[in-house]
Amino acid sequence: MDSETSSLQPLLVIVGPTASGKTRLAIEASEALAGEIVSADAFAVYRGLDIGTDKPGVEARRRVRHHLIDVAAPTERFSAGDFARDAGVAIADIRSRGLIPILAGGSHFYVRALLLGLFPSPPRDAKIRARLVAAWRRDPTTLVRALQEIDPGAAARIDPRDRQRIVRALEVHELTSVPISEHWKRSRQSPRYRPVIVAPERPREELYARIDARVDHMFRSGLEEEVNQLLVSGVPRDAHALKAIGYRQVLEMLQGSWDRPTTIARTKQASRRLAKRQLTWLRSLREGALRWVQPADRGGTESLLAVWHQHRGSRSL
RNA sequence: GGCGACGUGGCCAAGUGGUAAGGCAGGGGCCUGCAAAGCCCUUAUCCCCGGUUCGAAUCCGGGCGUCGCCU
Secondary structure (H helix, E strand, O other): OHHHHHOOOEEEEEOOOOOOOHHHHHHHHHHHHOEEEEEOOOOOOEOOOOOOOOOOOHHHHHHOOEEOOOOEOOOOOOOHHHHHHHHHHHHHHHHHOOOEEEEEOOOHHHHHHHHHOOOOOOOOOHHHHHHHHHHHHHOHHHHHHHHHHHOHHHHHHOOOOOHHHHHHHHHHHHHHOOOHHHHHHHOOOOOOOEEEEEEEOOOHHHHHHHHHHHHHHHHHOOHHHHHHHHHHOOOOOOOHHHHOOOHHHHHHHHOOOOOHHHHHHHHHHHHHHHHHHHHHHHHOOOOOOEEEEOOHHHOHHHHHHHHHHHHOOOOOO
16 A cells, blocks of 8 residues: 555645635645646536635636636536546646646545545436436335345435435446445545645634625625526526525525525525534544644745645655 | 513523423534535523422512513
8 A cells, every 4th residue: 555655646635614715825835836726616616606606816817727617517517526537637737737736625525536536336317316306205215215125235324314315326226236335345446646635724713704704795796696697697596506605595585585684694604504514524534634734824825835845755644 | 669571501482280392503423426515413400599299490489680561
């Protein structure tokens, strides 16, 4: 494993909860290292979602080249598999030009999909999905029982109320005739990179205050108009892209669910919960796999670069 | 000052004698192709003191507090 690991290329990865300051850290690091940023953000991939995703603006993108931003139409559905594939290509491309790729973003599931790979299984199948979801709506227990029969292992591990995963398990079985738990076992893929992972650390209260301020700013900057434009341009209300925080709440406001102040408050709350889940995810990383650094406004870029230079050549991370 | 109502976890709130529902907020966790998604778990000396009772959040007395009305 060691010889295999050490032959892998080191990859600088910046993760962290929303509004923690990943972007600034990434930009400063890119400039210091002559690098380019590969965004790991499940919603910044969609064109037209600018304000609510806090997408780096033209100025930032002129300073440093960003990849995996604006690569999908808001009517499309971009998946973790798409991300892992495209990010891998972008990283290779950056390296081929003698530059340093920096993976930065808060979609930690995407980051893992890139670093460890997803198990080789077919992507979602719209037809099968639709049928299974309809069946679930009629009677969830039927599907749960079906899964217990064809794949007791998976049924034991997936909560019977978790429609998303029950349906996915049945879908994979139907497409491959192999239980999803078999895929789980076989899929221990060897890492594709030797990641050096850092995250900006902030006290929770400070993080939440930043989230609130950012959401206020989004609404002042025209988030509602942006949602309107998307709708006018033909993006259906149930488009996956509109499930993003902020967009979803504005959509609900447009449908009369609540007034503007409530919408803003709910958007803040959804963002805080996201941050909480992101922190949980980071905590669950292997001990020592992640280095916390100060945010860029407190000199964190220096420590980030130090961590990078210290570990890029070693095999400890 | 008088009369009345009310006082249950951070907030809302059910419970009128048998040992504290629920919702929200918060916290913790899970996560293999929807991931900014989805799912799970979780918080109480019932304002205080005394009394009645086998037993009180529930009844009685007093105190404190809040609100309303009156003077």
